[in-house]
Amino acid sequence: MILLAFLAQTLRIAIPYLLAAAGGVISERSGLIALTLEGYMLGGAFTAVWASYYSGSPWAGVAAAVAGGAVLALIYAVSAIRFRADQVVAGIAINLFAIGLTRYLLRLFFDSSSNSPRVAGFTVQGSGTGFGALLVNPLVWLGILVIPATAWLLYRTPFGLRVRAVGEHPTAAASVGVPVARVRYLAVLLSGMLAGLGGAYLALDQHQFTDGMTAGRGFIALAATIFGRWDPVRAGLACLLFAAAETLQIQLQGSQALPSQFVEMIPYVLTIVALAGVVGRAVAPAALGKTAIE
Amino acid sequence: MPDNSALAIRLRDIVKSFGPVQANRGAELEVAHGEIHALVGENGAGKSTLMRVLAGMYSPDSGTMEVDGRDVTGWSTADAIAAGVGMVHQHFMLVPTLTVAENVMLGSELTRGPVLDRAAAEEAVRKLSAETGLAVPPAARVADLTVGQAQRVEILKTLYRGAKILILDEPTAVLSPPEVRELWQVCRSIRDAGGTIVLITHKLDEVIDVSETITVMRAGKTVARMATAGTTPQAIARAMVGRDVALALDAEYMGTPLLPELGAVSALLEVRDLVVHGANGQPVVKSATFSIAPGEILGIAGVEGNGQTELVEAIAGLRPYTGSIALASRDLATLNVRARGDAGLSHIPEDRHERALILDYTVAENLILGQQHRFTRGAALDTPRMLDHARELITRYDIRPDNPSLAARALSGGNQQKIVVAREMARDFKVLLAAQPTRGVDVGAIEFIHARLREARDQGKAVLLVSADLAEVLALADRVAVMYGGRIVALLPRSGATPDTLGPYMTGAERAA
Numbered sequence: 001m002i003l004l005a006f007l008a009q010t011l012r013i014a015i016p017y018l019l020a021a022a023g024g025v026i027s028e029r030s031g032l033i034a035l036t037l038e039g040y041m042l043g044g045a046f047t048a049v050w051a052s053y054y055s056g057s058p059w060a061g062v063a064a065a066v067a068g069g070a071v072l073a074l075i076y077a078v079s080a081i082r083f084r085a086d087q088v089v090a091g092i093a094i095n096l097f098a099i100g101l102t103r104y105l106l107r108l109f110f111d112s113s114s115n116s117p118r119v120a121g122f123t124v125q126g127s128g129t130g131f132g133a134l135l136v137n138p139l140v141w142l143g144i145l146v147i148p149a150t151a152w153l154l155y156r157t158p159f160g161l162r163v164r165a166v167g168e169h170p171t172a173a174a175s176v177g178v179p180v181a182r183v184r185y186l187a188v189l190l191s192g193m194l195a196g197l198g199g200a201y202l203a204l205d206q207h208q209f210t211d212g213m214t215a216g217r218g219f220i221a222l223a224a225t226i227f228g229r230w231d232p233v234r235a236g237l238a239c240l241l242f243a244a245a246e247t248l249q250i251q252l253q254g255s256q257a258l259p260s261q262f263v264e265m266i267p268y269v270l271t272i273v274a275l276a277g278v279v280g281r282a283v284a285p286a287a288l289g290k291t292a293i294e
Numbered sequence: 295m296p297d298n299s300a301l302a303i304r305l306r307d308i309v310k311s312f313g314p315v316q317a318n319r320g321a322e323l324e325v326a327h328g329e330i331h332a333l334v335g336e337n338g339a340g341k342s343t344l345m346r347v348l349a350g351m352y353s354p355d356s357g358t359m360e361v362d363g364r365d366v367t368g369w370s371t372a373d374a375i376a377a378g379v380g381m382v383h384q385h386f387m388l389v390p391t392l393t394v395a396e397n398v399m400l401g402s403e404l405t406r407g408p409v410l411d412r413a414a415a416e417e418a419v420r421k422l423s424a425e426t427g428l429a430v431p432p433a434a435r436v437a438d439l440t441v442g443q444a445q446r447v448e449i450l451k452t453l454y455r456g457a458k459i460l461i462l463d464e465p466t467a468v469l470s471p472p473e474v475r476e477l478w479q480v481c482r483s484i485r486d487a488g489g490t491i492v493l494i495t496h497k498l499d500e501v502i503d504v505s506e507t508i509t510v511m512r513a514g515k516t517v518a519r520m521a522t523a524g525t526t527p528q529a530i531a532r533a534m535v536g537r538d539v540a541l542a543l544d545a546e547y548m549g550t551p552l553l554p555e556l557g558a559v560s561a562l563l564e565v566r567d568l569v570v571h572g573a574n575g576q577p578v579v580k581s582a583t584f585s586i587a588p589g590e591i592l593g594i595a596g597v598e599g600n601g602q603t604e605l606v607e608a609i610a611g612l613r614p615y616t617g618s619i620a621l622a623s624r625d626l627a628t629l630n631v632r633a634r635g636d637a638g639l640s641h642i643p644e645d646r647h648e649r650a651l652i653l654d655y656t657v658a659e660n661l662i663l664g665q666q667h668r669f670t671r672g673a674a675l676d677t678p679r680m681l682d683h684a685r686e687l688i689t690r691y692d693i694r695p696d697n698p699s700l701a702a703r704a705l706s707g708g709n710q711q712k713i714v715v716a717r718e719m720a721r722d723f724k725v726l727l728a729a730q731p732t733r734g735v736d737v738g739a740i741e742f743i744h745a746r747l748r749e750a751r752d753q754g755k756a757v758l759l760v761s762a763d764l765a766e767v768l769a770l771a772d773r774v775a776v777m778y779g780g781r782i783v784a785l786l787p788r789s790g791a792t793p794d795t796l797g798p799y800m801t802g803a804e805r806a807a
Binding site: 156157158160161162164165168169171172173174175176177178286 | 349351370371372375381383386387388389390391392396397399400401402403405408409410451455
């Protein structure tokens with residue numbers, strides 16, 4: 001039973017990572033650094049709460065989160081692709097913008113500096129943390145299915161072939177008539193929508209928006225993207241690994257065996273170890289981050 | 295002049311600028327249906343630009359373009375492909391991480407429902423391979439192919455898109471002699487099937503061999519058009535450069551090698567049992583032993599990728615190795631790149647963009663790269679002295695344009711190469727490593743660089759010349775070595791080396807040393 005609870009908790013934590021990392025893989029395979037996942041998630045979390053508060057329906061929240069992530073992604077795409085801004089600088093700007101904007105809107109709509117009122121979610125509050133409560137949430141299913149769907153999109157469809165081509169050798173793709181910029185716009189928009197969904201899951205699971213509630217999850221998803229060597233399935237496994245480490249940390253928190261500070265470090269230490277062990281061998285998409293100099 | 299309706303391609307008065315650089319300024323090209331047309335000219339003459347305009351990659355600033363009698367001025371790559379114009383670029387336009395079949399169908403994907411139809415794409419590649427004789431493994435990743443195979447993929451890619459007009463940009467630069475012959479066969483069969491081919495090349499013997507008509511460009515303009523029958527390499531070279539050129543390939547030119555008695559003089563460069571390992575841990579240079587005497591050019595021939603790159607980089611200090619390398623009897627084992635330079639080693643790397651130049655640095659800065667510690671005043675660079683140094687070398691090596699503050703990127707390939715040659719030969723050196731010193735360089739600059747290499751030899755320096763161009767090796771070397779599979783499989787005096795005697799060694803059919 002303890003194992004089952006552990007797995008349920010791991011899956012619950014992994015869902016936003018899976019959604020955002022799927023977006024991260026698509027964006028980075030097209031050549032656009034996905035530093036912005038954090039911002040997309042935060043934006044998605046806010047718009048999800050906003051829409052479901054005013055409509056009373058969590059589905060409206062999901063749709064709004066997709067739109068919110070897409071809008072932030074569009075800003076990033078326009079600055080990096082159209083205006084050839086440095087992707088790291090533009091990415092940091094998008095993340096800071098998302099923090100400031102959600103804080104402002106929180107004050108504007110809900111007159112609070114810390115959190116929104118409670119909203120309806122897909123789960124009834126207090127229905128437990130086991131698999132039963134988890135699997136009634138459609139976003140959980142989405143998070144599970146997003147990995148095979150992304151693999152299918154990338155490896156089996158013409159769009160996926162083009163995404164991989166423009167991220168690796170954009171001039172070659174252009175020379176055979178592939179519209180490089182358009183493919184990249186679509187890839188970035190898709191990553192914004194997916195990360196926005198990750199944000200919606202977070203917010204609806206907690207039935208409210210709190211200031212800065214993504215707390216670095218977008219960066220963990222980016223780490224999973226890289227640790228997974230830009231492959232959806234491996235990135236998905238990396239998400240599960242990071243989520244398992246976090247679960248472990250939560251379960252060890254009550255014990256006196258280890259100082260709590262060390263316990264809290266576990267997921268982050270694991271992330272660093274995982275990345276250090278793999279980054280030397282991992283080969284990034286060749287054109288990643290290079291929209292500025294084409 | 296054929297009447298216009300019969301023309302496959304008609305480009306008139308094409309102008310194309312990139313910032314301040316005018317790559318084409320009134321270029322003309324007329325190509326008839328069903329001919330192999332050679333487009334020749336010095337580096338930076340604007341040939342590739344003109345062909346990229348034709349292939350829809352660039353839009354011309356002014357001028358008109360007609361294909362099959364239809365006005366197509368400023369069309370897109372997709373339009374060009376749809377109209378049957380395909381280009382094989384000098385630097386391959388292949389995505390290395392994708393398979394052959396994926397590269398071939400990219401942009402014109404075969405699908406079954408919403409899904410890519412890989413099997414059909416691989417079948418299409420197999421069918422085209424059978425039709426043309428261009429054999430490639432359809433499911434292999436392009437990164438795992440040899441350059442020769444990669445080029446076949448490029449040609450198949452254009453044929454898959456139904457190309458009837460095929461543009462080949464310097465196709466033979468990376469091929470071995472048998473592969474070149476195979477390519478010409480493919481070109482002729484495409485032509486015989488009604489296709490039209492435009493061939494960009496520097497190699498005048500190729501022009502004579504395969505083309506029917508020649509267009510010569512110089513400084514962005516078309517300066518001559520002639521039938522191949524009845525012209526000579528000298529006449530073409532004169533049109534390209536605008537003056538007479540000593541062609542290294544001239545039958546009458548044999549040079550005046552000093553050929554010192556080996557053993558009588560102690561060697562300047564001595565390499566013993568050199569083993570170099572590649573990225574995958576396998577040895578790529580397997581026990582190479584040779585020496586070069588003062589006043590000698592040792593030419594290393596062979597198809598690229600047989601260990602030449604690693605051999606040169608190990609000597610230059612860029613790769614770890616086992617065995618010994620000695621320069622004027624001094625073991626180099628403990629010396630890093632700079633110390634080797636100070637000990638008298640100069641190195642013209644094979645890839646000027648990868649190793650030799652920093653394209654965004656100025657000409658003056660590039661001219662002191664690796665010797666920057668000699669151009670300081672206190673902790674800072676001594677800019678006035680750098681500029682003096684640059685001006686002197688620019689004059690001496692005829693680097694154009696003659697502006698030391700221009701970014702190296704703004705210069706043509708030939709002039710970029712002159713920067714490298716100037717830098718490496720202006721310093722005090724005993725041994726010169728010259729790897730592909732004239733790659734992608736026009737005949738005028740080739741002549742110049744060859745003269746500098748002979749001059750170094752005549753001054754008693756030792757020169758290691760590595761070139762994929764057999765004609766170049768034969769024109770310059772006093773002794774010729776052939777590398778195959780990481781080994782030196784033949785080491786012959788110049789007098790015993792001919793394309794026929796070396797060919798079997800280059801393809802691995804024979805080994806002697």
